[in-house]
Amino acid sequence: MIAEILVLIFMPVFVSFMGLLFMGIQRKITARVQNRIGPPFYQQFIDVMKLFSKRENIGHNWVFDIGPIFAIVGMLTTMLFIPMGGFRLLSMDGDLIVVMYLLVISGLGMALGAGASGNPNAGIGVMRGLTLMMAYEMPFVISVLAVMVYYHTTSLAEIVGMQSGMWALIILPLSALVADMALQAQFGKKPFDQPIAPAEVATGPIVEYGGKYLGMLMVAHSIGMFVEAGLFIDIFLGGGLLFHQPGIIWQVFNFLFWVLLVFALYTLAVLVNAIMPRYRIDQAFVFYWKWPTIIAIIGLAYALGVSVW
Amino acid sequence: MLEFLNPMLRPEWMISLLFIGALLTYFAGKVSSALRTTFAIIFSVFVAFLVFLSGSRDVLTYWRPSASPMGFRFVLSINALSWFFALMISMVSALTIVYSAGFGKNTEKDNAFYGLNLLLMGAMLGVVFSGDMLSFFIFWEIMTLASYLLTTLAGKRAEKGALNYMIISTAGAYSILIGMTMIYTRFGTLEFSGLASVMGGADPMFLLITLSMLGIGFAVKAALAPFYVWAPPAYSEAPDSFTPVFSGALSKLGPYGFTLFMYGIVGLPALAKMGTFRGISDFGYIIALLGSITAVIATLYAIAQDDIKKLLAYSSISQLGYVMMGIGIGTSIGVAGGLYHALNHAIFKTTLFMGAGVLIYTTGSRKLSDMGGLGTKMPITFLTMLIAIFALAGIPMTGGFGSKWLLYEAAIDKKFVLIAPLAFIASVGAFLYSFRILQSAFLGQLPERLKGAKDPSPLITIPMLFFAGLLVLFGIAPGIPLGIIASVESYLGIPALNVSTYSVYLGANFGAYNAFTVMTVITLALLVALALFFIAKKSRKVGQTDTYMAGEVPEHHVDLYLHYSMNFYRPLERIFAPYLRNRLERLYDAFGSGYELISEGIRRIYTGDVQHYVYYVMVFLAVMILAGWWWL
Amino acid sequence: MVDDEKIVSEDMGVQVEKNENMEMRSFGTVKRWATKRSLWMVHYCTGCGGIELAPLMTSRYDMERFGMHPMVTPRQSDVLLITGYVNIKTLKRIIRTYEQMPDPKYVIAFGSCPINGGPYWDSYATINHLDKYIPIDLYIAGCMPRPQSIVRAFEDLMDMIQDGTADGYMRYKKYYEPYKANQEKIFRKWW
Structure with a gap:
């Protein structure tokens, strides 16, 4: 019991730390891809420190303050319901659908705060964000549904457990492919970063957020990176479980492997991001509802066929 | 303490109280409007209280008209199913009457407005309490007429919508009548209790035809595709203080009819004889499929609306599609999800239409693009509508999530790969259109002419706060409504859902949802975030026009339109426009x-x-x- | 036209003694280090100077090495970089942008135009001394300055932040009235 509570307290701290670290490393990687030197790997920590130590924070009204607070609340809550490498955390109290809806709290709260700023750019950014969400949810939901139908469970812990023999990535490659395409938009990386397109809508929803607000959003984003990648890993990569023996050593190894997988997934998204231009929002929508959806439907049909007959 | 009320906890008392109240209210209005409003509130709230007290005790009343030539007798009964719906209906109706008392004037003819509201409430209670087909049909028709008249009270512009509603409802009523006549000629009885024992033995073809005939009539009320065309104009043009009842309570009678006839009378085994698809009846599967298709289509329409009431009307259709989906699936999880969603929808859509009424009253316009920035001016309206929208979108802090979760679980459990993605996409669309309300009305720039806006009187806000409180309560303890629903299910002969107060477990290797854990974690995370927020330096508040607009200063361009709400989802609309040109209406x-x-x-x-x-x-x-x- | 006689003294920053500045001292070393290593800048590309920023940001000179990043909104920025001549119309936007930036904030004037008007010194529409209207922490002389000198300027700015001499935003607060008077004099009608 005490060990579990300690894990629950340790995880958010660890994840936000690792998230910031990973984002710093990714900035370095992006820089190397673009033939630059790039910032030091701990740059993200400096940024957050600076943002929290700003001598002045500018807000608009109390609804505006909700944005970053809800962003962190949503991400922290979601994180605790996702199995992380051998740690099940609270995943027995909420299944995949609960997680998918908890994941929305962050974005919706953020949208609320952004809208309250009264900046038209924020409104446009939120519109793009929601449109993009509708776009990528279509293929994502179908591909996740394929997994749920194949294993006939909605419990994340169960899905992880059932992949101990073989990853869903190998059994349902099409669904995994589509889910990774959707992951690109979930991370908010190019070519699907329309909501925060700096040159078009001046970073969209976060246009009015500076200082501690932006610092909180960066922390929320770093947790969100783990949440989104972790969800993908739990669904398609067997929860990152490498060793199935009991024992604390193996559990730590499993957890480290899970972290490594998060890093790998994020790197993949960042590498695509580094060399891509940006879609228009309606192009992004049509893209997601066309090819990924078709592939996802084929994947779903396959999963259904295998599981029913 | 309240034992003295016990003799009154009978259906005929409640219904006749309301009918008498309707007359009294109407004539009291000739004397004084305050008396009329007081009467209306007293009668409706008192009857709602009676319904609440009566619990799910089984009460049966027979009344045989002495001159009845064919041996009919009218049966009124309270059972688990009818109590569940009666509670929903009376709660919504009574509180909406309280709400409409908060406005000085609702329509041109307020005497008729209050009188008809009570009549409608009585008729709706009559429909759910009736224990035989004849009284069911009579009350059904009184209900349709009363709601039609109430819709026309809005004046000239409502005429077309009301007429549409009446025509399609009449067609539906004829369909119901044909179905009932077929049943009566076959079995020679009108009473549900008698029919329940014989209908199970009927041949599948007969069942299919009668259920389809009845189903068309119920589908009209439930605004199921392809019969939903009346709903958007009728919902949106009806008087603002009547729409909450129209969408919140009246539309629930369609799902009630389906539940009653499919599970209460015909029963699961007989349904299964019509042919099954992965363990559920084909009839139910088609209903569920229609429900999910309705949900998606209506959602796509809702995203494109600028008129707040039209948006909510399409949203109602979409949510009722969910309800029908759950009831159609017909498993323990599915029916529980459908009924729970019906309850949730009654609560949150009533709140939303109430809020829309307040917004229209405050801004004098139904266009979302004419509003803006009201969130800080009207905090109570904002918060209640925010909670209702959270429930509509299915955020796991409110009751709305529990029902959607059950519906998905039901679809995935049966591996319905057509229904589940449709339901998911409709739900994602719900985020889009519900955010449009928030963004356009409550967030963004406050126009100069709305500077004086403030929260309405307590008569208006208290019902909204009550409903919002219920949604939060259900978000923490879904076991409260689901316990009632479990008893309804066992009454219907469906395996009851396994619920405790705080959590729902669906089986060994299936999903779980512990609302209490979720809420606890959210609260703790909120504390962490607040700590982070308040440790850092306090922020300086700036005015609403002090925003980054490439260095522009908006105060000096008064004519500048700064609030982004016109054509909010333009890119999306442009994609869908060719597919959504009102084909069904045409x-x-x-x-x-x-x-x-x-x-x-x-x-x-x-x-x-x-x-x-x-x-x-x-x-x-x-x-x-x-x-x-x-x-x- | 600008009345040159009644302008605020250009070296008024001297009046703020470093040691007297309690606020600056409470601003701890770590915070100052974080601030200087994470300078996000909003660049106001008025004139021809904007073109010099492209090599600065991309692989040739890569300013992200120093943790610097271009930002699009003043709310998120620490440095305002004005790259070229400032005419009366753009000055309004510059002041607005500057006032929207949260403290601490720094201004770098880039090229000879913001210093003394440059080739446009006698134009009816441009201003000659930008520091009459907003406080400038650092000038980069030249027409145009090369990216190397911009990098050098940022290094200097970092040093100034570290030892607390980059206090333009406090000067702006302290002498808000004279700055405002100057601004209103040139705009006559505000906006």
Whole structure:
């Protein structure tokens, strides 16, 4: 019991730390891809420190303050319901659908705060964000549904457990492919970063957020990176479980492997991001509802066929 | 303490109280408007309280008219199913009457407004309490008429919508009547309790036809595709203080009819005889599929609306699609999800329509793009509507999530790969259109002319706060409503859902949802975030126009339109526009004009010339005689 | 036209003694280090100077090495970089942008135009001394300055932040009235 509570307290701290670290490393990687030197790997920590130590924070009204607070609340809550490498955390109290809806709290709260700023750019950014969400949810939901139908469970812990023999990535490659395409938009990386397109809508929803607000959003984003990648890993990569023996050593190894997988997934998204231009929002929508959806439907049909007959 | 009320906890008492109240209210209005409003509130709230007290005890009342030639008797009964729906209906109706008392004037004819509201409430209670088909149908028709009249009270602009509603409802009522007549001629009884024992043995074809006939009538009320065309104009043009009842309570009678006839009377085993698809009946599967398709189509329409009431109307259709989906699936999880969603929808959509009424009252416009920035001016309206929207979108802090979760689980459990993605996408669309309300009305820039806006009187806010409180309560303890629903399920002969107060477990290897854990974690995370927020330096608040607009200063461009709410989802609309050009409405219009054409042709027979009529008679006689020779 | 006689003294920053500045001292060393290593800048590309920023940001000179990043909104920025001549119309936007930036904030004037008007010194529409209207922490002389000198300027700015001499935003607060008077004099009608 005490060990579990300690894990629950340790995880958010660890994840936000690792998230910031990973984002710093990714900035370095992006820089190397673009033939630059790039910032030091701990740059993200400096940024957050600076943002929290700003001598002045500018807000608009109390609804505006909700944005970053809800962003962190949503991400922290979601994180605790996702199995992380051998740690099940609270995943027995909420299944995949609960997680998918908890994941929305962050974005919706953020949208609320952004809208309250009264900046038209924020409104446009939120519109793009929601449109993009509708776009990528279509293929994502179908591909996740394929997994749920194949294993006939909605419990994340169960899905992880059932992949101990073989990853869903190998059994349902099409669904995994589509889910990774959707992951690109979930991370908010190019070519699907329309909501925060700096040159078009001046970073969209976060246009009015500076200082501690932006610092909180960066922390929320770093947790969100783990949440989104972790969800993908739990669904398609067997929860990152490498060793199935009991024992604390193996559990730590499993957890480290899970972290490594998060890093790998994020790197993949960042590498695509580094060399891509940006879609228009309606192009992004049509893209997601066309090819990924078709592939996802084929994947779903396959999963259904295998599981029913 | 309240034992003295026990003799009154009978259906006939409640219904007649409301009918008497309707008359009293109407005539009291001739004396004074304050008296009328007081009467309306007292009668409706008192009856709602009676319904609440009566619990799910089984009460049966028989009343045989002395001159009944065919041996009919009218049966009124309270059972688990009818109590569940009666609670929903009376709660919504009574609190909406309280709410409408908060406005000085609701329509041009307020006496009729309050009187009809009570009449409608009585009729709706009558429908759910009735224990035989005849009283069911009579109350059903009173309900349709009362709601039609209430809709027309809005004035000239509501006429077309109300007429649409009446025509389609009448068609639906005829369909119900045909179905009931078929059942009566086959079995010779009208009482549900008698039918329940014999209908199970009927042949599948007969069941299919009767259920389809009844189903068309119920589908009209439930605004299921393809019968939803009446709903957007009727919902949006009805008086603002009547729409909460229209969408929140009245529309629930469609799902009630389906539940009653599919599970209460025909029963699961007989349904299964019609053919099954992965363990559920084909009939139910088609209903569920129609429900999910309705949900998606209506959602896509809702995203494109600028009129707040139209948006909410399409949203109602979409959410009712979910309800029908759950009821159609017909498993323990599915029916529980459907009924729970019906309850949630009654609560949150009532709140939303109430909020819309307040917004329209405050801004004088139904266009979302005419509002803006009201969130800080009207915090209570904002918060209640925010909670309702969270429930609509299914955020796991409110009751709305529990029902959606159950519905998904039901679809995934049965591996319905057509229904589940449709439901998911409709739900994602719900985020889009519900955020449009928030963004356009409550967030963004406050226009100069709305500077004086403030929260309405307590009579208006208290019902909204009550509903919002219920949603939060259900978000923490879904076991409260689901416990009632479990008893409904066991009454219907469906395996009851396994619930405790705080959590729902669906089986060993299936999902779980512990609302209490979720809420605890959210609260703790909120504390962490707040700590982070308040440790850092306090922020300086700036005015609403002090935003980054490439260095522009908006105060000096008063005519500048700064609030981004016009055509909010333009890129999305542009994609969907070719597919959503009111095709169904056009089909109905074509049907209507074709019907007119045929009628016109038939009318030409009646020339008004007596000689022609004599010819007709002679030709008819000749045909008859020839036919008689031929066959006899 | 600008009345040159009644302008605020250009070296008024001297009046703020470093040691007297309690606020600056409470601003701890770590915070100052974080601030200087994470300078996000909003660049106001008025004139021809904007073109010099492209090599600065991309692989040739890569300013992200120093943790610097271009930002699009003043709310998120620490440095305002004005790259070229400032005419009366753009000055309004510059002041608005500057006032929207949260403290601490720094201004770098880039090229000779913001310093003394440059080739446009006698134009009816441009201003000659930008520091009459907003406080400038650092000038980069030249027409145009090369990216190397911009990098050098940022290094200097970092040093100034570290030892607390980059206090333009406090000067702006302290002498808000004279700055405002100057601004209103040139705009006559505000906006």
